[in-house]
Amino acid sequence: MKHAQTALASLCLGLAVLTAPGMAGAQSEPYKVFDTKPVITEGPYLSALSDTAVSVMWMTDAPSHAKLRLYDGDKVREIEPQVDGLVPVGQRHVVTVTGLEPGKHYSYEAIATRVVKLKPYWPDKGLSISCAPATFTTFSPQQAKISFSVVTDTHEDTARIGRLMKMVDWDSTDALLHLGDAFHWVDSEEQVWSKWLRPTVAAMGPGKPLLFARGNHELRGAYARQLAGYVPTPEGTYYYSRAMGPVHLLVLDTAEDKPDDTNVYAQLNRTVPYRESELAWLRGEVTGNRHFAKAPFRVVAMHQADWGWLPDSGAAWTALANQAGVDLVIAGHDHAFSYHAPDKTHAYHTLILGQDQLARVDATDRTLTVKVVSDKGVTAHTLTIPVRR
Template sequence: MSEKHVTDRRNFLGTLTKAGIMGSIGLTPLAAAAKAVTDTEAAIEPAAYAFACPPYLQNPEPTAVTIMWMSNRPSYAWVEHGETETLGKTAHHSEGGIVDSYNTLHRVRLENLQPDTTYYYCVKSKEIADFQPYKLTYGETISSQMFSFKTPARKPQEVSWLVLNDIHDRPQSIPHLVGLNKDPYDFVFFNGDIFDYQTDEKQIIDHLLQPAGQAFASVKPFIFTRGNHETRGKFRRELGNYFDGPYYFTKTWGPVHFTVIDTGEDKTDDHPVYAGIVDFDKYREQQAEWFQKVVQTPEFKKAPFRVVMMHIPHYYSGDWHGPMECRRLFAPLFEKHKIDLFLAGHTHRYGVHQPVAGQHAYPIVIGGGPKDGNRTLIKVKAMNKDLNLVMLKDDGTEVGKVDLRSKR
C-alpha cells in the first residue's frame, strides 16, 4: 500500500472514529463525520497576507539597482523611493506593455539614479484576491519598513566585499558570519554551496532570503554563484529566478575587475547520481572560451587588480573530475593572463595558499565550512595600489591574510 493511501486511510478512519464518539452523544455517524470535517477546516485558517521575505538588493550599478522581495499570495507590487525619507517616486516592472502582477516573487529595477547617492525606499504589495479576464479584485495592501542604500560612485577609488561559502542549509550561519565584520563594505558574495540541494521555494526563503534580508540584504546587495550542491535536486532549475543576474559574469568595481565562474559538478557527467541529465563538461568549456574573450577587454587589462571567484578551486581540492577539469581549462589561462587573486570554497578546509612556482603565481584563498569551528568570513578591501584580505574563523580569530600591491 502506498504511503499516500496509508495516510488517507488513517485520516478516514480518524474521521469515522470521531463520528462514532459523536454518535454516542446523539449525533448520527454521517452528521458526526460532517461535523468533524467542518471542525478541521475551521481550525486550518489561511495565513495572513504578508511578505515571505524582506526586500533584498541585487545587481548594483552607479545609476541602477534591482530590489527583489516575495509575498505569500499573488500580488501587484511596486517600490516607493527617493533621496529623502519622504520618497516621492514610484516604480514597478513591466514588459511588453504588461505590468508584473499575480505573482509572489517581485523584481523592480530602479534606474536613472545618481551615482554615490543615498536612496530611501519601501516595497509594497497589493493582494490580487481574484483575477478574472475582465474583472480584477484587489485585497489588502502591505508595506515594508523604510530602508536605504547607497549607489556606487561612477569611478570609485576603492571597493570592499565579504565572502561566504559552504553554508549548507545552516541559515543561522549567515547573520553570525556577517556579524563578525565591523568595517564598511559594498556587497556580499555567496561563493556556492549555500544549500545542500534544491528542494523547493520554501528552502530558498528560509535558508537564504530570510536570514540574508534580516542580516544585511535590504541595505547592502549580494551576488550569488552556484556551488556543485546547487546543481542538485528537483528545484535546481528554478534557483536562478531568485537573483538578478547569471551564475558566471564579469564586473568592474573601482580598482577590481571581478571574474565569476560557475564550476558545475565535481563528478563526471555520466555518474549514476546524475541520471544522464547534466552536461557540465561542455558548460565549463564554454566558460573557458568566454574567459579568453574577457581577458581582451580594456576593463580586464587596465584593472589594478584581477580577481577570480569560483566555488571549486583548481588546486588543493583533490583529484575529482570537477577540480581536475577546472585545472585543465582555467589554470593555464589564469597564469597566462596574470590574475592577482583567486577565491574559492568547496573543500571545507580553510586556508591561504601563497604562490607556488610552476603552478599558480597568485594566492589561492579557500573559505571553510559548514560546521561550527570551521566556518569562515573572508573580508577584502582594494584601493588603487593595495589589496588587503583577512579571513576570520567563526569565533572571530584571524586565520589567514593576503596583502597585494598592484602590478599595473
C-alpha cells in the first residue's frame, strides 16, 4: 500500500508556473507567487460516478485551490469549483463534473495551486501541481453488461480491506460498492483516510469509482457531520440512483438503527424527516425514472436490509419496493452472510454480505449473478436471477 501511495504521489508533477499574471484588464501590479507548491497527499479518486457526472476528490498538504482538467478526445475542459462565488481554498478538494456523455471514455488531471496567504487584495499564491492523467468511463443506460464488486462493514480493519481489495478483479469491475460501516464511529480526517479511504483508493486507483451507502456507524462521532465531504456525490446526497446498463442501482441511506429519541443520541438525531425526504425521492425514482422503468434488473444497495430504524418499521419502503418490482436488495450490517428468497412479505431477493466477503455482481439483459467469496477464497453463495420481464 505504501508503495502504491508513493507511486501515485510520484505521478503528481509540479507545473512550471513561475510568473504572476495578475488579472487581465486589472491593475498591472501582480500578486506575489512564491516558489512553493502543494503536494497531493491523498487521491485523486472518483466518487459516485454516474452516466453524466462524477465527483473527484483529493487532498493536498497545504492550503490550495483546485481544478480539474478534463480531456474528451481532442477537447479539453477545465472545471473549477466555486461556492457562493468564491473558489474554495483548503486542503480537501472536490470537483464535481457534470454534462458528461454516457458510456464515454474521459481522462482527467487533478490540479492544485498553493495559496500562501488569503489577504483581502493580492493574496499570496504559490505554484501548481498536477497529477498524471487518469482515465475513466461513465456508466451508460445502454451498456450491454455491468459488473461491480461489493464489500461492507470493514469497520476500520485495514488488513481486512487489504485482503478484500486484493480479491477484486479490477480490470473487469466497473465500480466498487461499499455498503457502509467503514468505521466504528467517525472521529477525524486522518481516520477517514487511514482506516478506509487510503487503503481503498490505493487498490482502486484514480480511474474506478467508489459508490458508498452510508451505515449506521457513520452517523456517529465528532466528524460524522463532515464525512460527506470525503464521499461526495454529484447530487449532494447520500442516496442516489445509477443507470448502469441492465441494472438500475438505487443506493440508499438507511441511517440509524435506533429511534431518534434514544438517549444515546442526546436529542441530536433527526432521521425521521430525513428518511421521509429520502422516501419521497425514492417514490419519484421508481415512478418517474425512465431507466428504472425499463431496466432488466432493479437493485437496491443499502446498509441495513430492513431499511434501518423507521417509525413504521419500514412497511412503506417494503411496499414500495414490492410494487416497483425491485429484484434484489444487497445489504450488510449483520457482519455475517445470509440469503432470503422472495416470500409473501418481500417480493425480492435479499442478500446480506458478511464482513470478510467480497460479492461480485454481473448482469446482462438476461441474467443477474451475485457470487459471494470469503477472504479465504471459499465461495459462500452464488445467486442467479433470471430477467422477469
